[in-house]
Amino acid sequence: MCRTDTHRMSAEDVAERIRSMEIRGAAEIARRAALALREEAEAYEGNDLEGLRSHLERAKELLLASRPTAISLWNGVQYVFKDTSKATTAEEYRSKVRENAEHFVKRSQSALRTIGRLGANRVREGDRVLTHCNSKAAIAVMAEAWAQGKRFEVYATESRPWRQGLLTANDLARLGIPVTMIVDSAVRYVMKDMDLVLVGADTIASNGALINKIGTAQVALAAHEARVSFTVCAETFKFSPRTIYGELVKIEERDPTEVVKEGEVPPQVKVFNPVFDATPPEYIDSIVTEIGVIPPYAAYQVIIKELGQEFIFHEE
Numbered sequence: 103m104c105r106t107d108t109h110r111m112s113a114e115d116v117a118e119r120i121r122s123m124e125i126r127g128a129a130e131i132a133r134r135a136a137l138a139l140r141e142e143a144e145a146y147e148g149n150d151l152e153g154l155r156s157h158l159e160r161a162k163e164l165l166l167a168s169r170p171t172a173i174s175l176w177n178g179v180q181y182v183f184k185d186t187s188k189a190t191t192a193e194e195y196r197s198k199v200r201e202n203a204e205h206f207v208k209r210s211q212s213a214l215r216t217i218g219r220l221g222a223n224r225v226r227e228g229d230r231v232l233t234h235c236n237s238k239a240a241i242a243v244m245a246e247a248w249a250q251g252k253r254f255e256v257y258a259t260e261s262r263p264w265r266q267g268l269l270t271a272n273d274l275a276r277l278g279i280p281v282t283m284i285v286d287s288a289v290r291y292v293m294k295d296m297d298l299v300l301v302g303a304d305t306i307a308s309n310g311a312l313i314n315k316i317g318t319a320q321v322a323l324a325a326h327e328a329r330v331s332f333t334v335c336a337e338t339f340k341f342s343p344r345t346i347y348g349e350l351v352k353i354e355e356r357d358p359t360e361v362v363k364e365g366e367v368p369p370q371v372k373v374f375n376p377v378f379d380a381t382p383p384e385y386i387d388s389i390v391t392e393i394g395v396i397p398p399y400a401a402y403q404v405i406i407k408e409l410g411q412e413f414i415f416h417e418e
């Protein structure tokens with residue numbers, strides 16, 4: 103059953119809304135998943151520790167299955183369970199989940215503000231900035247630079263098939279930032295006139311590769327060719343500890359009807375709809391994180407230092 107307060111929804115509701123992209127944006131899905139786990143812990147009736155544990159495990163699996171690519175979702179969910187194995191009563195367990203979930207959300211929101219401040223230093227007066235899709239982190243940078251009095255303009259890609267570029271154009275227009283929309287295929291045509299590319303991230307792998315909305319790799323390639331700085335805005339929860347184990351990032355494929363509606367092409371036409379792609383680190387100039395502006399090659403250190411020593415392997 104749906105509850106009305108958006109931050110008081112069950113894991114099932116939140117997972118469904120993430121799947122249908124009603125809740126979207128890599129950082130936002132992680133925050134909402136963390137809050138859904140807090141809600142499940144609070145709504146669970148009774149003081150049976152094992153019962154509560156398995157209830158939360160089921161909720162966790164449901165949330166993790168909602169979208170496969172953004173590692174922030176996985177990191178957020180892991181964070182909520184930090185130290186819960188030490189709990190000896192249901193109340194202890196519940197309060198640990200609550201504390202972790204709230205801490206995760208606070209940390210993520212504060213990271214966004216820091217990224218805005220640090221990233222704003224990369225935007226110069228008179229710049230033309232190109233952005234792809236709709237990243238709250240990239241927008242935080244532009245919002246801060248604008249608030250500091252810098253005057254620049256933004257080119258926003260449409261970002262097919264979901265057209266999240268419209269969200270970006272609306273966000274920027276609300277802030278008073280001049281924005282021009284282009285179709286995704288116009289990126290190379292306009293790139294020679296750009297000074298900076300700012301994009302967000304769904305996942306950053308241990309080798310520094312960026313996994314972000316489909317089309318990002320083409321934007322990076324065009325920026326590289328035109329010698330335009332390609333900058334990623336991403337909190338450290340976007341870095342993937344799982345890639346340290348050699349795991350490859352799963353690229354989500356969504357329904358063909360997001361690309362062509364039923365009946366628009368004959369049934370023998372296949373439609374392929376991957377929604378993310380990988381940009382190699384050599385096309386990335388820097389990554390603006392809440393712990394500083396770093397080169398993509400520092401990804402391994404970020405994972406080890408920020409996301410836990412347990413990812414370092416030790417021989418027995």
Ligand code: RI2
Nearest residue numbers: 126127128129237238239302303315
């Ligand atoms: P923030 C989005 O994915 C886009 O790929 C965007 O670049 C990324 O999340 C990061 O967004 P989707 O949810 O965390 O639209 O910076 O598929 O908001």
